[in-house]
Amino acid sequence: MEYIASIGAAFSEMFTLFGLEVLIGGMLSGVMYSLVAIGFVLIYKSSGVFNFAQGTMLLFAALTFVSLTERQVNPILAFIITSIVMVIMGIIIERTVMRPLANQSLLSLFMATVGLNYFLEGLAQGTWDSAVHGIELGIPSEPIFVAEYVPWLDILVSKFDGFAAAVAIILVVGLYLFFQYTRTGLSLRAVSDDHMAAQAVGIPLSKIWAIVWAVTGVITFIVGLIWADRLSVSFTLTWAVLKGLPVILIGGLTSIPGCIIGGLIIGASEKLGEIFFAELFGGQGIEHWWAYLTALVFILIRPTGIFGEREIERI
Amino acid sequence: MYYRETGQKINSYAEDRRMVPVREDRWVMWAFMVVMFIVVPLIANDYALSAILIPMMVLGVASLGLNIATGYNGQLSLGSAGFMCFGAFAAFNVLFRLDWMNVWVAFLFAGLVAGLVGIIFGLPALRIKGFYLIVSTLCAQFFAEWFFNAYPWFLNYTSSGVAALPPHHYRFLPFQDQIFDLFGLEKDYNAYIYRYFITLIVTVALAVAAKNMVRSSTGRNWMAVRDQEIAAKVIGISVGKTKINAFFISCFYSGVAGAMYSYCYIGNVDFMIYNLRRSFLIVFMIILGGLGSILGSFLGAVFVYGWPIFLTRMADWIFGGGTLDTAFIENNSKIIVGTFIVVLLIYQPQGFAGLWNSVKFRLRVWPFKT
């Protein structure tokens, strides 16, 4: 009986100003997950492949950048060099791994990216050591006292989170416009739908796929920088990918705006769950499975995600 | 090849259905059994048993479990280690708390517990596509890691978070104490040789059971649902039941493997070892070994587990001891395994088992080409 009472108490606690702060903080940290998810969706949208190696690519980008800046290379130059490295890496991956597997099942393609991920991990760990590096991007991280602007809203919001959110929105809007209104974007959507048919109408598959992986490489780099600033560059970055997964499932595997919505939901539910409900379940650290549980509940209600496309199977 | 099916007539469907149809293959199989049951115990030292044979068998069973869900039924699971964790803790708790418990029943119980947990986390499969099941299985994985940390009762409140397994846990014979007294044997029941036999017996039993299931209506239904879900439905297969069934059996195997991992391999119970990394290693084992192959599950386990050991040994032998440090071995293994996965997926999607089948096929007509 008192258990039910404490659940009720937890719920009502959420509806306080503190709860609102946690909610907003959660949503904003969820935006970080959205950024990772965008990389996934890009590749999936264009080639139907679920790229598990996203996390390690993130790490690679961050590590490259960090080793350059630590050697006193000008940050802007380092940025350009790393971008080029990521583009080349993307093209190589596409050519050596994705292309030969183009006609196999989605499961095979996914497994290939899992294998690739492991390979990159070994390579990264071999090339750089496992030390943790810090990154200073100059992004301000002091909290904003919202009360200064909105008198009754006495909560704190982190500037860093705000910056990340801004980047995410720019990326999402940019990508959305790209996919909807440019010719390359249209070609990408065609390729993801049916790459054989796309070839038949003259869309150059190899060029398109190269573009996709190259663009994703650069976006991954940018996302990697933001994450690295937050978390510092270490091998835990590779597990960032696992936070992106529930986001995509909620938002829809092919939807970029869905990444934002999914990220907000997952971030919010994670923090709210951790702060208000963790004790009820007996301990801290429910964050991880709570996020996955949220995603699970969502896809049970709407199997293809909020903005996902429903597949009609013909037989 | 010097032998194959030529000249061996099959006169009935029963003969056609034999698990090992070729006569010479049967000899090889029996010889292998003799080696494993009789020769190895006589000549192997503790190191060979504890660091090579036992873990390879245990991981083979774990891979077999995953292969049932993923290879035979098309449901990708990234939570194998989580289910192994449930199995390990189930076995520990009954062996620790019940005096009359023996390892066989404990392992059976471990499998059942893991299987039941598997059913719970596998229920979403009824509503979502095979690929998306990774959400549910990842949820199970993280849940397992959190659960046994949050409720220390399961580990008997040991402060270190690791529970050692004393000899009296290992009851595998009726009237064990008396028999050991009779033969004047030391009562170190958790000696590697006994652990080896326990592992061997369980592994062989589970492998045979798996082979039987795979070539019966159970296995056919799994594969039908994997290959063409709608057509399977149309011919009357209950897709939901089949998926849950595959998942239950898969997690059962994982649970037993988990119990064996703690009891027979590591020698203590610790939830930290059943982490996501281990789940992924098992996935690698079945990809390399061959999805949808029982032999493949074991081949994959041997390779993924054995490669670092092999590498170290070779380097030691060629260059003298201690040449390669652990970091290098680890990174090298990752690169090798990762490369093998991608290469095999491109050229031989059926993994090592597929390679072996190709070799057998070519040897049928060797020295001719086709």
Next chain:
Amino acid sequence: MSNAVNGKEPHMVIENIDLSFGGIKCITDISFTVYKGEICAVIGPNGAGKSSMLNVINGVYIPQQGSITFEGKKFEKMKPHSAAVMGIARTFQNIALFTGMSVVENIMTGRNLMMKSTFIENALGIGRNKKEELQHREACEEIIDFLGLQAIRKTPVSALSYGLQKRVELGRALAAEPNMLLMDEPIAGMNLEEKLDMACFIQEINRNRGTTIVLIEHDMGVVMDISDHVVVMDYGAKIGDGTPDEVINNQAVVDAYLGVSHDD
């Protein structure tokens, strides 16, 4: 050649079926009757909704409206499992064989409704397991003999040619010992010899086992030769229904096939 349609009892009555996908109306108000023991051909230009009609009968698609009465029982919604249990078997336009298994395994899978042994019996090789496996293997071998698949019985189906795959699919459908067999373009993509073989199989199945057959087909020669009853569909609606001779002389049917401009 064929028996008269009149005087036979209905096996399946389709009434006022409507099927849409989002905004696309796939089938509009279709009704027809299939009689016991006949070969009923469903013909029509591509995209007419013929496969979808079959999918409705199997329960793969759920119609927005209408009902199917099978052997006297009326259904507004059919479930694939129920259709199978009632004895409706199916072959598919794009071949839906289980690619990971061999020919005999695919055909054995067709008999799954008759296999009662549980996974424990199967795992331990006890109880009904052995008996069922041997008994059903015999039945499947009869089908393999009938269809001439002996030489390839252990071949993985993915290694077979298109024509042979279609035959294996027929075998899998026959394994269920169905009362009604739905065939979706069974001879499409085959050469002349394969077509003749298949047409013979269809006729033998119909005559010797009394199985009612509903088949979608484009080859007019085959349709005219072996079917007792023809239903014509175009743009989701029925435009002809009767014996082959009646239908072939129907102006609407001729127009649909030859293409006449519509003033709308």
